[in-house]
Amino acid sequence: QVQLQGSGPGLLRPSETLSLTCGVSDSSINSGYSWTWIRQSPGKGPEWIGSLYRRGKTYYNPSLKSRVTISSDTFKNQFSLSLTSVTAADTGVYFCVRSDCSGSSCFIDYWGQGALVTVSS
Amino acid sequence: QSVLTQPPSVSGAPGQRVTISCTGSNSNLGPGSHIHWYQHVPGTAPKLLIYDYTNRPSGVPDRFSGSRSATSASLAISGLQAEDEADYYCQSYDNNLSVLYVFGGGTKVTVL
Numbered sequence: 001q002v003q004l005q006g007s008g009p010g011l012l013r014p015s016e017t018l019s020l021t022c023g024v025s026d027s028s029i030n031s032g033y034s035w036t037w038i039r040q041s042p043g044k045g046p047e048w049i050g051s052l053y054r055r056g057k058t059y060y061n062p063s064l065k066s067r068v069t070i071s072s073d074t075f076k077n078q079f080s081l082s083l084t085s086v087t088a089a090d091t092g093v094y095f096c097v098r099s100d101c102s103g104s105s106c107f108i109d110y111w112g113q114g115a116l117v118t119v120s121s
Numbered sequence: 122q123s124v125l126t127q128p129p130s131v132s133g134a135p136g137q138r139v140t141i142s143c144t145g146s147n148s149n150l151g152p153g154s155h156i157h158w159y160q161h162v163p164g165t166a167p168k169l170l171i172y173d174y175t176n177r178p179s180g181v182p183d184r185f186s187g188s189r190s191a192t193s194a195s196l197a198i199s200g201l202q203a204e205d206e207a208d209y210y211c212q213s214y215d216n217n218l219s220v221l222y223v224f225g226g227g228t229k230v231t232v233l
Contacts, residue, residue: 038222045123045210048222059221095167104214105155105173106221111166 002027004112006096012119018083020115022096027110029072029079030054034099034106037070037081040114041092051099051106052079086119093117124149124218125211127225133201134233141228143211144193149223154213156194158187161208161227170209171196198230206232 008020020037029035029052037049050060052070060068064083072079083090093114099106126144133139143156150156156174161167169178171187174194184199198205211225 036222045125045224045226046212046222047224048220051221062219100172104153104216106214107155107157107169107172107212108159108167108222109169109172109178111168113166 002098002110004096004098004110006094006112006115008094008115008117010116010118012086012090012117014087014119014121015085016119018081018086018090018094018117018119020081020094020096020117021078022080022112023076023078024098025077027098029077030074034101035070035072035079036097036099036108038095038097038108038111039090039092040095041089044092046095049081049083049094053101088119091117091119123226124215124220124223125213125225127209127211127228129226130229130231132231132233133198135201135203137201138197138199139201139230140198141196141209141211141230142193143195143225145213145223146192146217148217149213149215150189150192150194156187156189157212158185158196159210159212160205161210162206163208167210201230201232203232206230 003025036051069082096112097108098110158171215223
């Protein structure tokens, strides 16, 4: 059973950098799947942050692109999210997920539990 | 404001059938689009219910079914059970916004 476990600081001050890491079990991040970060702010629907594909290709949400970096560590079989200059609007639950993509169809077949991140002064 | 629109809540008695709609535009629910549905019990990891409008992953009961029409999609739950009480989200891709994943705002299903 594929498992994803996100980890990182739960409380940040405004202007700091959010850093999260997702450890993956029973699936190689070098495989043909996409590795993605999704977040959900209180009372809202999920929001796509960005995705990592094989050979290090990345795609980011245009609304966050200037502040986001997604990278991977193939030896540790994990991928990471960096989001700079956070504000209270970045508060929410951050999910790391695995996606199965074919053409323009990408669906999420495995989700991590989610990591709560709070931005507050 | 989510790109895809869902009703905030639906409810039904055990054994009843409920449907959840998901509406959008030509850029995310038009020809060639793909809609997927997820179930989320707060505090747990969300779960894939339906992919590519109508397909169920293995292990998902056939009480859950998906359908599409024009620029909308629907998820139906037949024979509603207490364990179906959860939040449900639709998801697609938007080629106008260059956003790989767009979601609905979610529908809370309450079993009366």
